[in-house]
Amino acid sequence: MIKVKNLVKRYGSLVALDHFNLEVRDGEIFGLLGPNGSGKTTAINCMLSLLKYDKGEISLFQEPMSPTNYESKRKIGIVPQNVAVFNELTVYENIDYFCGLYVPEKSKRRPLVEEAIEFAGLKEYRKFLPKKLSGGLIRRLNIACGIAHKPRLIFLDEPTVAVDPQSRNSILEGIKALNAGGATIVYTSHYMEEVEQLCSRIMIMDKGRQIATGTKEELTAMINTGEKLTVEIYSLPLRVLDQIRSLEDVIKAEYSDSHLSAECKTGGHAIIEVLDLLRQNNLKFGLIYSEPPTLNDVFLEITGKQLRD
């Protein structure tokens, strides 16, 4: 569906995309995950021929992408990061306008617009101007404008930025439904939870370069960190902490703010051993958490910084 080879894009001396490669398969939800400034939006804009690039090849639908490749553009839907709707047009008029750029015939367009309104849950707001809508509803309108013409490939560039949790869930469910309807989706975000929840394959980006690509499981398997253990405990002698650090599967253990944090090796588990040690030393503990490694851990281990830094 999408093939990008050795894409280089510079803004003056700043390299925004550094030999960027990407392959998106038909029917998948592909996630581009990275912090702000990692090059996600620039990559999408290059793919859409909105930006000139310095080097590389981009093909969409097995055809080289160019600003005049209207046949490919007809099959693409775009939901930009910044809400792109006319403030002077109502919800219906906005969707109708953007759909009309792809589907000129009014008779064909009308059911598509109605369907998009239904899909985005904007039926009650069809005559509202955007300024009367909440942040979440405007985001939904932005999505409806991008998908009304039933595109085969949809680019969603951080569609949930500044959206309340309820609207976010609604948007994510909608994206899954679009994918279930046959659309291939490229989804960018700096929220790892969303990407984990939604995407079949994920590319982690930083400073214009792809760091790792694969399914969530493949990505977490790439790093040394395994299970992460957190225990609420009111005091922990240094002697006991050292004993925990010396356990076979534990690679790191810290104590601060009444919480013991321990990280295990990939595939390793130490919860039983840690709790046994605490009991043997007559130490009382409260809540216990154990979680598998996240994409943030992957990012942290590869780049040495948090995803949300």
Add this chain to the structure above:
Amino acid sequence: MKVFKACLLIMKRHKGQILIYLIIFMGIFVVISAFMSTKITPDFSETKPEFTVINRDKETAFTEGLRGFLSNHGTEVILDDKKDVLQDAMFYHATEYILIIPEGFDASLATETPISLEMAAVPGTGDSYYLDNLVNQYWSFINTYQKTGSQMDDEVLVSKALESLSLETSVETMRFSTGQPMDDAYYAYNRVQSYILLVLILLCVSSVTLSFKRPELQMRNLCAPTTVRAKNFGQFLYCGVVSLFVWLLLSVMGIILSAGRLAGTDWRLIGLMLLNSFLFSVTSLAISMLVSHFIKNPNTQNAFANFLGLALSFLGGAFVPLEFLSQSIQAFSRFTPVYWYSKAVTGIYSLTSLDRASLRPIWQAFGIELAFAAAILCVSLALGKYKSRAENSFGSIRTELDS
């Protein structure tokens, strides 16, 4: 056509703003027309100046003839030949002109050095010049007949002179129009119309371009499978249609508001006024398209429109006649299209003939207005083309790198 329809919808949402401007403008016009309205009377009544003839000589055929001749053109006021009486009559305007025939005047006519007539008149009045002229005409004819050596009796001579004086040259008025002169208020409306045309067209055009040039919408439109030419055509079509609408609206309103006073005016003059305002609408459209490139947000839109409209209209003489402005400003104002619009309005208003020579300055002003429109449009299109390049237009969009 989708872009064109969207433009119309956007304009529809701004109709309140346009209506406010129209109402204010109409209010100003009503005030102007109340001050400037002229009552045009199709007929005029002839008035006759008052005169007095004091004859200190004997009554002769010549003096009788003079009285009769002057009485045909004025009203004789009989006064006593007393200094006080004559002074009072002059002071209270009982008479405008006193002609004194001195003693021995008749006898002196046959000599080489005739005695001069005495005259007293209210200084600087048209009537006194008029009567003075009549007296001179009369005596010059009498002298001419006497000097030709004819042996006519005095009565016959006087009657011949009066006959000659009664001859009138037949004058045919070549004025093209059988109608009334143009109403002053309609003339004033057309002068000030340049301001409201410019402001309204600028607001209509910039309201739409402001929406379309928002970076995220520009980008979004570039993603669509519609050619840039088709999108530009839609916007250009809108600009043309809205300018035509504004011109039609203002023209119809001007005619309706002046309807009672335009009834007898030559329709060709009104046609020229309409053509002039139409050409200025085209120029306003070109100015609006150029200026729209520089209006960044709706907050500055009104300020921009008013500043530009007022500045150009003042400089161009729409509000204050150019004669009242300094030479340097007048010289500068020639480089503004409003100057040529105002010049054409004044030219049409003052037209007394529709021949080629009279119309030449009007056509010249029309041509210069069109030349302004063409030049500004070319600059605007060139600027638009430069800005519409994908890289350039997208350069202003906030990307992750900026956030």
